[in-house]
Every structure is written in structure tokens, then in C-alpha cells.
Amino acid sequence: MNDEASNPNRYAVVGNPVSHSLSPQIHQAFAKQAQIDLSYETIELPEAGFANGVENLQLEHFKGLNVTVPFKQQAWLLCDRKSPRANDSGAVNTLIFLPDGNIAGDNTDGVGLTRDLVNNHRTLIKRRKVLVLGAGGAVRGVLPSLLALSPENLTVANRTLEKAEQLAKDFHDIGDINTFAYEELGREKFDLIINGTSAGLTQEVPPVPDTVLGVNSICYDMMYNTIQNTAFVEWALNRGASRSIDGLGMLVEQAAESFFIWHGMRVDTAEVIAMLRGEN
Numbered sequence: 107m108n109d110e111a112s113n114p115n116r117y118a119v120v121g122n123p124v125s126h127s128l129s130p131q132i133h134q135a136f137a138k139q140a141q142i143d144l145s146y147e148t149i150e151l152p153e154a155g156f157a158n159g160v161e162n163l164q165l166e167h168f169k170g171l172n173v174t175v176p177f178k179q180q181a182w183l184l185c186d187r188k189s190p191r192a193n194d195s196g197a198v199n200t201l202i203f204l205p206d207g208n209i210a211g212d213n214t215d216g217v218g219l220t221r222d223l224v225n226n227h228r229t230l231i232k233r234r235k236v237l238v239l240g241a242g243g244a245v246r247g248v249l250p251s252l253l254a255l256s257p258e259n260l261t262v263a264n265r266t267l268e269k270a271e272q273l274a275k276d277f278h279d280i281g282d283i284n285t286f287a288y289e290e291l292g293r294e295k296f297d298l299i300i301n302g303t304s305a306g307l308t309q310e311v312p313p314v315p316d317t318v319l320g321v322n323s324i325c326y327d328m329m330y331n332t333i334q335n336t337a338f339v340e341w342a343l344n345r346g347a348s349r350s351i352d353g354l355g356m357l358v359e360q361a362a363e364s365f366f367i368w369h370g371m372r373v374d375t376a377e378v379i380a381m382l383r384g385e386n
């Protein structure tokens with residue numbers, strides 16, 4: 107048995123692709139703070155082999171997993187029980203393997219986003235006009251947490267309008283969501299504009315008109331880049347957004363919430379965000 111396999115505190119992030127994930131570095135930094143011994147691996151599962159892969163890891167005595175693209179919706183289906191926020195979002199990013207063999211699921215992405223916005227960047231959501239770009243799994247994961255903070259209104263714009271409309275229907279019970287195609291936007295300015303599309307993977311920016319930006323608008327990209335600005339952060343800066351923030355803080359905050367679920371300990375996220383940005 108190698109060292110990782112013999113560690114009773116064994117965790118991993120599963121995804122495809124997953125090799126570039128920062129999660130092992132983040133969880134090891136938290137473990138150091140909390141003074142616990144932790145094994146945290148990256149495991150790539152085949153696209154068609156998520157459920158089997160998870161079952162094998164459960165048999166190998168892993169205690170829990172983080173789940174990333176493209177498996178969060180499949181993880182939701184696999185869980186025997188779910189937290190209310192995971193249940194509402196239709197996506198799970200944190201699995202807990204219980205001693206009785208059941209799998210519990212949670213979603214920490216939404217609280218990761220709102221903690222980064224509110225605690226780290228002092229950005230208000232309550233009574234603010236919020237525009238979310240995209241209507242895929244990443245956006246579904248964060249909507250319950252955004253709606254819970256009572257924005258004045260929440261608008262979702264998407265390239266494929268029907269997907270935004272379906273999403274508004276699915277979330278009808280937890281809050282009102284306005285929907286628009288990008289070209290229909292522009293009559294209203296927003297206080298907070300969150301990019302939840304995957305356009306950044308190809309260095310693209312969703313075709314949102316810059317008329318949505320007012321002088322005090324804050325832009326937030328759920329994607330991150332520790333080396334240079336993401337395409338959306340750059341877009342917003344060039345168009346006069348008052349602040350333009352990438353999603354590294356969200357990544358660390360969602361990890362901190364998973365760490366809390368698994369180990370019952372709160373950690374100092376600022377230290378880890380600074381470390382990842384190369385600031386200490």
C-alpha cells in the first residue's frame with residue numbers, strides 16, 4: 107500500500123479533465139492550518155463511468171469526494187440524501203461517504219461565490235440588480251445562494267434563451283428570475299454582473315452589450331486565472347466596470363465549505379487565496 111492508500115483521511119476531486127485542479131493544493135493548505143493529516147488526490151473518471159468510479163472509490167475507503175465538470179449533475183442523481191441547497195440547485199460538488207454505505211451530497215459552489223463577493227470583496231447583493239450570464243450547470247449551482255441574499259432582481263441571460271427560460275421555471279419555487287437573450291439586454295443597468303458561462307475556456311466573452319454596465323457596476327467571473335486576467339475580467343476592465351474580479355476566491359471558499367463539511371473546522375481562506383496568487 108502506498109502512503110495515500112494507507113491514509114485513513116482520504117479524499118479526492120473527480121472530474122474530466124481534472125489534472126490541473128488546484129483543489130489538492132488548497133485542501134493541503136487547509137489541512138496544514140488545521141493540523142490534520144490528509145490525503146487529497148485528483149482522479150480522472152471516464153465520461154461514461156462516473157457512478158462506477160465513485161463506487162470503486164467508496165470501496166477503497168475514501169471518505170469523500172469533490173466533484174467537478176462534467177459530473178456535478180450525475181453526482182446529484184447518485185446521492186442517497188442531499189442538503190437543501192444541493193437539492194435546489196440540481197448539482198452536487200461535495201460527496202460524503204457515510205459509514206452505513208449511503209452517500210450524502212452538498213453543493214458548496216453557491217456559498218463559495220457569495221462568501222467571496224460579500225466577505226472578501228465587500229460586495230452587496232441584497233437589494234442590488236444582479237445579472238447572471240449563462241444557464242448551464244455552473245449557474246444552476248449558485249442560484250439558490252444568490253437568491254437567498256434577496257437581490258432587488260435577478261436576471262439570467264443566455265445564448266440559448268430556452269435554457270434560461272427552463273432554468274427560471276425550475277427555480278420558480280425559490281425565487282423570481284427574469285430571462286433575456288443577450289441582444290435583448292441593454293435597457294437596464296446592473297449593479298453586479300456575474301459570468302457563469304464556459305466561454306472563457308476558449309478565451310471568449312459572452313456577447314453581452316456594454317450598456318448593462320453603469321459607473322458603479324461590479325463584474326465577477328466565475329472562472330479564474332492566477333497568471334493573467336481572464337477574458338471576461340479584461341472585458342469588464344476595458345469597459346469601465348468599477349471592479350472586475352475573477353473566481354479564484356470562489357474556488358477557495360467552496361473548498362473551505364467542503365473542508366468544514368468533512369472535518370468540522372473553519373479555515374483562514376485569505377491566506378490560501380494570497381498563496382495561490384503568489385502573494386506570500
Ligand code: ATR
Nearest residue numbers: 240241242243244245265266269303304305310312
Ligand atoms: P457548465 O457546467 O460550465 O455550466 P454547461 O452546462 O455546458 O457547462 O453550460 C455552459 C454555459 O456557457 C451555457 O450557458 C452556454 O450557453 P448555451 O446554453 O447557449 O450553450 C454558455 N456558453 C458557452 N460558450 C459560450 C460562448 N462562447 N458565448 C456565450 N455563452 C457561452
